Amino acid sequence: MSEALAGGAVKEIPPKSADLSAWYTAVCLRAQLVSYSPVRGCVVLRPYGFGLWENLQRELDGRFKATGHENAYFPLLIPESLLIREAEHVEGFAPEVAWVTQGGSEELTERLAIRPTSEAMVGTMYAQWIESYRDLPILINQWANVVRWEKATRPFLRTMEFLWQEGHTAHKSAQEAREETLRILDLYREFAENVAALPVYSGRKSASERFPGAVETFSIEALMPDGKALQSGTSHDLGQNFARAYDIKFTDADQAVKYVHTTSWGISWRMLGAIIMAHGDDRGLRIPPKLAPTQAVFVPIVRSGDERAVEVCNRLARILADAGLRVRVDARDEKPGWKYSEWDLRGVPVRIEIGPRDVDAQTAVLARRDRNKDESGQRQTVAVTEIEAALRELLVEIQASLYSQARSFLQSHxxxxxxxxxxxxxxxxxxxxxxxxxxxxxxxxxxxxxxxxxxxxxxxxxxxxxxxxxxxxxxxxxxxxxxxxx
RNA sequence: CGGGGCGUAGCUCAGCUUGGUAGAGCGCUCGCUUUGGGAGCGAGAGGUUCGCAGGUUCAAGUCCUGUCGCCCCGACCA
The missing domain is CATH 3.30.110.30 (C-terminal domain of ProRS)
Incomplete structure (x- = not known):
């Protein structure tokens, strides 16, 4: 055990390099992101995992709003007659659709699909809402859950039920729709790089990789440590395929009645899987500061009869929280070393240690998760008056260093x-x-x-x-x- | 849907070959000593009896049959 500790390894998880798959599953569970549930293929997103998702949501949602999109919500259940209108679409999703066939004790006259995606429902509503070119474009996003019947599932990467956002837009011209598709593709790329610290390749998909019913599909693709690519976001130019299937027409300025051009685009919690796998190391998660539910954790070091550090941590944490930083104090009755390992495993970017010596000297020790113990610069001592500035600077550096490590990997591979x-x-x-x-x-x-x-x-x-x-x-x-x- | 593996304490597992009535480590609870990289000692709780259902037997965690679930690796998908 002491050898493992000397190497900085965490005993609960296998080394990442030894078995990526086992490492990945262990980290998702041990870091308390998810738990397996009684439902095959469905996981419980625990508070720490949900916190990660909320930060992703906040970042993406702000970008959607800034580009003129609004949020709405559509029904979970989709009548079969609606779903089957677009032939290629329904054919593509048929193997993965879950059906509701009974309500209460009565058999339904028409079965209802649990949405695998919402083009059918949204298209149906757009047909009602759109009459004139003055109604266009319509730019709506939905944060929702969807269900796709899967045989082999893994936390985040492939689960039967998953959380995502799906954008659905309608435009008066093919050019406008294509511009929207590419605008979102670039938004996804920028988000991946600047927020998730994931360098990606973005571009057009081949015909066989295209979304069922799309004219053209674009995606961002990240590279995982095992050399496999992970599609992390998709944006589809649906042309007039869904407009024809769902009869979404408008009268243009030239008085001609025309079909709209639609797009759809999505990022799911699979993105979290990409972040976990790409950035993690042998000690566990390494969460990019911009997405970290906890950006810094205070670990007070108390000795019997000297618990001043707890007070100091609480006071400093309040100041930092008021300044908009996401911090917490770990005052549990555990050894400091135990806490270090735990927060390493859970990927908190910065740890702030304060012990009796620091209390006396009015200092704090900041340790950065992106560097190993014994590596120069892992720890630095700062005056408590400088703590906010030092922390902010560290978070920026860690964000950049995670991106740069991932970019080196992508480039060299x-x-x-x-x-x-x-x-x-x-x-x-x-x-x-x-x-x-x-x-x-x-x-x-x-x-x-x-x-x-x-x-x-x-x-x-x-x-x-x-x-x-x-x-x-x-x-x-x-x-x-x-x-x-x- | 094919291949493999596993179901025994909260967790990881031993026990099965050779049937005899349930174990270890970790975790948990309490106490004391500790606390700057996963602490030590002492005491204690915890299994409706071994995924479930049959069968063989005086006797099944252990043998037989079936079944369900989960995990991993592949074929299809975000």
Missing amino acids: TIAVADQNEFFDLCSTRAGMIDIAWCERAECEAEVKRQTMATTRVLRELQEGDVRCTACGEPAKARAYFAQSY
Whole structure:
């Protein structure tokens, strides 16, 4: 045990490098983000996990509002007759839809789908609300839960019921709808980088990766430590497909009656899974300060007969909380070292230690979670009068350092290749984001997947000198990142 | 939906091979000593009896059959 402590390891979780999957599950449970529930595939989001989600919500919601969107709420249950109107859409979701067939003791005449997503419901309502071009655009977001029947589930990454936001907009032109789709894609990218500290690739999805019913799907993709990509946000240009299916028409300024162009876009709590996996280390979570439910935890060090530190911590915590920082005091009757390990595991960015020596000297010790014990700069002593400034500076530094570590990983695991054998080899071994010139043919993508498990993540413009597809030799049409994915 | 694993104390598990009436560590409660990287000693509680249902047997946690649930790895999806 003392060896484990000397190495800074936390005994409750396995080393991240040894078994990412076991580490991930253990951290989600031990950090008290979630608990498994009596329902297969459904987790309980515990207060600490919900706090993380609330911070994500706050950041995203502010960005939606700033770009003119409003929140609304639509029903959880969707009549089958509505859901089946868009053929491709219903076909795509059919295997994952849960149905309500009975109310009380009576069989329903029409079964009700528990929403797997709300295009059908929103589209139906938009058809009622929209008459004129003056009603457009309509820009609505919904924070909601959805259910998709899944066979293999994991906390955050794939659960049967999950929390997300789904934006649904309607526009008078294809151009406007496309602009909206890309505006949100960029909003997601900016959020991922600046708030979640996750560098991502954003871009267009291939036809086979497209949302059922969409004209074009775009996504942001993060890279996990095991070399698998994680789709962390999607934005869909739905064209007029849903407008036709749900009869969403308007009279334009030229007096012609036209179908609207719609978009939809979403980020789910899966993003939390990406944050957990990308930033965590052998000691547990490392939560980016902007999302951390607790940004700094005070650990008072008391000796028998000298409990002054508790008072000092409480006083300082009140001052910091009044200044808008998210802090807490851990005055439980446990050893300080025990608390250090626990808050390391739970990923609190900064720990503030105050003991008798600090009380006498009017100082506090600030320890940063992004550096290891024994690493220079992990701890610093500051005067209590400087504590707010020092903490703010540290939080900014930690946010930046987590991003920079993740960016280094993404960059060093993004590999541009032009050789076919090398390409297949890198895909099979989960080397990261494999960047090639690609033909955009579905058959080619299917063959790569069959041989290597990897698929395209996002596409972008061809570069100078790209002539042939690296995977199959046919004429190249785009650059593509290939990777195995979650 | 295929492959594998596991269901015994709050948690991690031992006990099963060779049936004989339930254990360890951690955690929890109380007390004292401690407290700057997961403390020590002492006392105590905790299983409606081993996921559930049958079966074999004088006797089943242990053997047999079935069943349910969970976890992991793959096929499909955010």
